[in-house]
Amino acid sequence: MLEELIERYSQYSDGELMTVYLNKNGYTNEAQKALETVVERKGGIQSLKERYDKIVEKEDEKIKSSTIIGSIIGGIIGGTTGGMLWGLQMI
Numbered sequence: 001m002l003e004e005l006i007e008r009y010s011q012y013s014d015g016e017l018m019t020v021y022l023n024k025n026g027y028t029n030e031a032q033k034a035l036e037t038v039v040e041r042k043g044g045i046q047s048l049k050e051r052y053d054k055i056v057e058k059e060d061e062k063i064k065s066s067t068i069i070g071s072i073i074g075g076i077i078g079g080t081t082g083g084m085l086w087g088l089q090m091i
Contacts, residue, residue, distance in 0.1 A: 005034030010041070018052040021045070 009017065021039065024032050039045055 002030055002034055005031055006037050009034055009038040012038075014042075014048060014051045015055055017042070017048060021048070 009020070012020070017035075017039065020027070020035055024035055027035070039048055042048060
């Protein structure tokens with residue numbers, strides 16, 4: 001069973017591994033040992049945290065960029081629509 005868990009965890013992405021690691025208290029002792037083995041094989045917890053932080057930073061940048069672009073587009077659409085409705089009201 002331990003080898004099966006190690007094989008399964010070895011296929012996890014860094015994000016998935018970090019999620020399991022942060023919730024490891026909810027797992028069996030055998031699952032925790034398998035997790036520790038895989039994390040050590042991938043450079044240890046510090047290395048995993050660094051890679052995970054980089055993933056989170058990239059995702060935050062994507063969200064930030066999307067939010068800015070969405071805000072600009074929303075402002076343009078809202079302003080144009082409001083202007084058109086105001087113009088129609090004036091007629």
